[in-house]
Amino acid sequence: AQKITQTQPGMFVQEKEAVTLDCTYDTSDQSYGLFWYKQPSSGEMIFLIYQGSYDEQNATEGRYSLNFQKARKSANLVISASQLGDSAMYFCAMREGLGGSYIPTFGRGTSLIVHP
Amino acid sequence: ETGVTQTPRHLVMGMTNKKSLKCEQHLGHNAMYWYKQSAKKPLELMFVYNFKEQTENNSVPSRFSPECPNSSHLFLHLHTLQPEDSALYLCASSQDLGQGDNYGYTFGSGTRLTVV
Numbered sequence: 001a002q003k004i005t006q007t008q009p010g011m012f013v014q015e016k017e018a019v020t021l022d023c024t025y026d027t028s029d030q031s032y033g034l035f036w037y038k039q040p041s042s043g044e045m046i047f048l049i050y051q052g053s054y055d056e057q058n059a060t061e062g063r064y065s066l067n068f069q070k071a072r073k074s075a076n077l078v079i080s081a082s083q084l085g086d087s088a089m090y091f092c093a094m095r096e097g098l099g100g101s102y103i104p105t106f107g108r109g110t111s112l113i114v115h116p
Numbered sequence: 117e118t119g120v121t122q123t124p125r126h127l128v129m130g131m132t133n134k135k136s137l138k139c140e141q142h143l144g145h146n147a148m149y150w151y152k153q154s155a156k157k158p159l160e161l162m163f164v165y166n167f168k169e170q171t172e173n174n175s176v177p178s179r180f181s182p183e184c185p186n187s188s189h190l191f192l193h194l195h196t197l198q199p200e201d202s203a204l205y206l207c208a209s210s211q212d213l214g215q216g217d218n219y220g221y222t223f224g225s226g227t228r229l230t231v232v
Contacts, residue, residue: 004158037223043204045223091159103149103172104221106159 003027004092004107011112013082020067021077021110023092029053032096034075035104036066039089048090051075082114119143122207122224129197130232137192137227139207146212148190149221150182153204165190166212197231204228 005024013019025034036048051059051066059066067076079086089111093104120141129135139148150162164172165184179201181193190207207224 035221043206043226043228045206045208047221047223103161103164105161108156108158 002107003096003105004094006092006107006110008110009108011110013079013112013114015084015114015116016081018078018080019082019112021079021090021092021112023075023077023107025073025075025092025094027073027094027096029096032094033104034066034068035093035095036064036075036077037091037093037106038086039091039109041088045091049077079112084114084116087112087114119222120207120209120224122205122227124227125225126228126230128230128232129194131197131199133197134193134195136194137205137207137229139190139192139224141188141207141209141222143209143222144211145209145222146187147210148184148187149208149210150190150192151206151208153206153226155203159206163192194229197229199231202229202231 003026007022011019032053034051038046038048049059049061049064049066051068058068063080065078067078075092077090089109091109092107095104123138127135147166149164152160152162161174162176163170163182168184168187179196183191183193204226206226208221210221
């Protein structure tokens with residue numbers, strides 16, 4: 001069974017609008033971490049944001065915020081005020097804690113295209 | 117320029133060739149990882165090294181042979197590869213095993229490998 005599910009293969013958004021990229025996860029661990037990465041066409045994976053399972057507040061980093069709904073096991077990425085440079089693949093990942101290997105596993109990714 | 121450098125960026129090799137991929141980080145990290153990224157598949161973890169010791173081998177065929185001479189360098193030696201091994205090979209590092217939380221795991225730009 002997939003541990004990380006990203007159901008949107010592709011998303012389109014108008015420049016300056018907000019967009020939400022979906023991510024759901026599956027774990028029986030109480031301690032885990034959730035990550036989002038951006039991968040432009042150059043190939044490099046760029047770390048965007050992290051949410052710990054015990055963090056009570058949603059993580060935010062500049063224009064990125066993580067909508068963490070623990071009961072639903074979802075960790076959606078919200079990008080506000082989209083820019084053309086946001087066009088890229090976006091990957092959700094999870095690191096499981098005590099019961100896991102501490103190595104993150106990744107979803108299949110969502111391709112985001114920002115239109116001018 | 118990221119903290120993790122991978123060379124070469126592109127590699128085309130025949131099925132009978134022997135080549136090596138190189139990864140270098142000067143971030144003071146102790147854990148290093150090899151991932152394989154094929155089209156339309158999630159990132160696949162291949163190998164993990166922690167303090168130069170291999171801690172994970174994710175059922176990778178023996179035609180892939182990792183080497184970690186020190187905490188700053190990681191190699192992936194390739195021999196008698198198959199066309200299905202064509203992919204983007206990404207190297208990553210973290211402070212310690214599993215300790216990539218608030219700052220994520222730092223990835224290189226990858227080596228785009230084509231086996232002909």
